[in-house]
Amino acid sequence: MNAIEMRHVEKDYGQFQIKDLNLCLPSGYIMGLIGENGAGKSTTIKMILDLVRKDHGEIRVFGEKTEDSLASSKEEIGIVLDESQFPEGITVEQVNKIMKNIYKKWDEEEFYRLTDFFSLPRKKKRFKEFSRGMQRKLSIAVAMSHNAKLLILDEPTSGLDPVVRDEILDLFNDFTRDENHSILISSHIVGDLEKLCDYIAFIQKGRLIICGEKDQMLEAYGILKCSEEELEELDQQAVAGIRDYGYGVEALVEKSRIPEGYQTEVPTLEDIIIFLSKKERRGMK
Numbered sequence: 001m002n003a004i005e006m007r008h009v010e011k012d013y014g015q016f017q018i019k020d021l022n023l024c025l026p027s028g029y030i031m032g033l034i035g036e037n038g039a040g041k042s043t044t045i046k047m048i049l050d051l052v053r054k055d056h057g058e059i060r061v062f063g064e065k066t067e068d069s070l071a072s073s074k075e076e077i078g079i080v081l082d083e084s085q086f087p088e089g090i091t092v093e094q095v096n097k098i099m100k101n102i103y104k105k106w107d108e109e110e111f112y113r114l115t116d117f118f119s120l121p122r123k124k125k126r127f128k129e130f131s132r133g134m135q136r137k138l139s140i141a142v143a144m145s146h147n148a149k150l151l152i153l154d155e156p157t158s159g160l161d162p163v164v165r166d167e168i169l170d171l172f173n174d175f176t177r178d179e180n181h182s183i184l185i186s187s188h189i190v191g192d193l194e195k196l197c198d199y200i201a202f203i204q205k206g207r208l209i210i211c212g213e214k215d216q217m218l219e220a221y222g223i224l225k226c227s228e229e230e231l232e233e234l235d236q237q238a239v240a241g242i243r244d245y246g247y248g249v250e251a252l253v254e255k256s257r258i259p260e261g262y263q264t265e266v267p268t269l270e271d272i273i274i275f276l277s278k279k280e281r282r283g284m285k
């Protein structure tokens with residue numbers, strides 16, 4: 001079963017378009033949605049949640065078309081959006097009371113375990129007095145306290161310091177120990193996603209540049225350091241991106257498409273993303 005499937009999804013905002021977006025997140029896995037500011041991550045997430053209407057294509061969550069079923073699968077999806085989700089005057093205790101009424105499977109014990117873990121005051125401060133990081137933590141605690149099967153998280157770790165980010169990534173990792181649990185998480189902090197995710201989808205200017213299993217991506221590509229002339233001799237289809245390097249060039253290449261004998265270095269996910277975005281910017285084919 002797939003947790004999320006998007007087929008040929010399109011959205012036209014006039015100045016910005018999402019074009020032919022196809023992605024698939026199998027149940028039990030974590031997919032990272034990477035893209036720079038304005039790439040279309042939030043729009044993609046909001047279309048999955050039917051908060052923004054797609055113009056074309058099909059989106060399924062747990063196998064059901066979202067327009068038919070999303071209201072009924074609300075319990076099953078834990079959401080953290082990029083914007084504030086709570087009224088300004090509310091305290092942690094009041095959030096607990098409200099959520100108890102909203103979610104059938106609300107787990108108060110888990111909620112307070114998480115809010116205590118995040119050092120959020122139960123009643124001494126109101127939401128508007130929380131720092132941005134505290135507001136994120138509260139959203140995460142809510143998303144993880146109603147026995148959801150799928151977490152959809154838009155930049156959940158933005159504004160958090162590295163130590164807390166790391167602790168939260170561990171929480172997300174633990175969540176997917178259950179093979180029915182899945183996560184779609186957007187971020188522009190590639191290092192976080194490299195650690196956490198099984199699948200990576202990289203979006204740029206509304207287009208999906210690459211989508212697939214992270215380990216396969218890391219295995220398929222290599223970084224080749226050579227002269228411009230040497231690079232020109234290679235099958236140009238193998239070259240996924242170039243950057244200047246000392247006296248020569250550094251190229252991201254598909255290892256299976258270059259002749260044996262070339263020494264390549266193992267890329268990080270960040271290398272792959274940077275090379276691919278440069279390719280798009282230079283308009284390489």
Ligand SMILES: Nc1ncnc2c1ncn2[C@@H]1O[C@H](COP(=O)(O)OP(=O)(O)OP(=O)(O)O)[C@@H](O)[C@H]1O
Pocket residue numbers: 013016035036037038039040041042043044082188
């Ligand atoms: N309601 C809207 N009407 C018109 N344009 C919109 C609307 N919402 C978003 N956009 C545009 O769509 C583009 C993508 O925005 P989106 O918020 O999806 O990007 P993002 O990748 O989440 O960016 P960030 O990392 O900065 O949050 C931007 O150019 C934005 O201005």
